[in-house]
Amino acid sequence: MGFFVRSSKIILADSQAALRDCAAKALAVAEDMRVVAHCADLDRMYRAIADFPDSIVMFAASLQPDLTRLQILLETTGSRGIAIVEDHDSAEAYLEMGFSGVVFRSENGSTLVDCVHRVAVGDFWIPPQLMQPEPSEQAVVGPHVRERLTPNQRRLLSRVAIGLCMRLRVGVGERMRPFGTA
Numbered sequence: 001m002g003f004f005v006r007s008s009k010i011i012l013a014d015s016q017a018a019l020r021d022c023a024a025k026a027l028a029v030a031e032d033m034r035v036v037a038h039c040a041d042l043d044r045m046y047r048a049i050a051d052f053p054d055s056i057v058m059f060a061a062s063l064q065p066d067l068t069r070l071q072i073l074l075e076t077t078g079s080r081g082i083a084i085v086e087d088h089d090s091a092e093a094y095l096e097m098g099f100s101g102v103v104f105r106s107e108n109g110s111t112l113v114d115c116v117h118r119v120a121v122g123d124f125w126i127p128p129q130l131m132q133p134e135p136s137e138q139a140v141v142g143p144h145v146r147e148r149l150t151p152n153q154r155r156l157l158s159r160v161a162i163g164l165c166m167r168l169r170v171g172v173g174e175r176m177r178p179f180g181t182a
Contacts, residue, residue, distance in 0.1 A: 008120040009052050011037045013045035014060035014084065019105070023058065023084075026109030033116060046073060053077040056100075056119055061085045067097050080119050091127050101125030 010033055012020045017040065024035045036055065037048035042065055049057055050073070057074060059065060061083050074081050082101040083094040091102040100119040103112060104127060115125040149157065 008033050008116060009036045009055040010034065010116065011039065011045065011048045011052060011055050011057045011059075011079075013039040013042075013048075013057065013063060015040055015063060016060075019060070022109075023112060026112050027116060029109065030113050030117070032120075033113070049073050049077055049079055053079060055079045056082060056116055058082045058084055058103075058116075060105075061089060061094070067094075071098055082115060082119055082125065095124070095126065102127055 010027055012023055012035055014020045014023070017038075020038050020040075024038070027033045027035060036052050037044070039045040039048050042063055045057070045059060045063070045065070049055065054077070057079055059070070059081065070081065073079075080100040082103060083091070083099050084103055084105055085091055085094070087104050087106050091104070094102045101115050101124060103115050103125070107115075107127075111128075118125045
């Protein structure tokens with residue numbers, strides 16, 4: 001899946017140096033990504049978010065950040081958050097809090113890169129394990145409308161519908177950003 005985006009600044013926050021290094025190597029494959037900070041603890045992560053606004057912050061859930069504080073800091077700096085969770089942890093909680101994505105620690109490097117690319121363009125990343133099967137075209141668009149749409153328009157309509165569902169899952173209120181804002 002190819003995305004064209006400006007260079008993305010990445011902040012990696014995990015208490016395990018080996019895992020930060022592995023993630024950095026996986027992300028280095030993509031020319032449009034630059035790791036600007038490696039953070040071993042919460043204080044360093046919070047400082048890095050303030051020092052590098054408009055970044056994508058990949059943080060390990062094992063750091064146990066105050067999620068409300070982190071979400072507010074991300075919003076005020078124009079940054080987006082991706083939680084790295086253990087395979088047995090719940091990913092839904094982070095998506096419901098309004099974070100842009102969740103990856104399981106066992107994911108491979110290409111999945112990590114795909115996640116960051118998706119988040120960089122303002123989209124959400126849902127782990128493949130949580131994805132529900134796509135609804136049939138009949139359920140999404142009526143037959144009389146579907147006949148007039150090109151395959152690209154149908155794909156776009158499907159993605160818009162998924163995006164709207166994700167916005168509704170986040171919840172209504174202060175945490176929900178208006179459409180079209182990062």
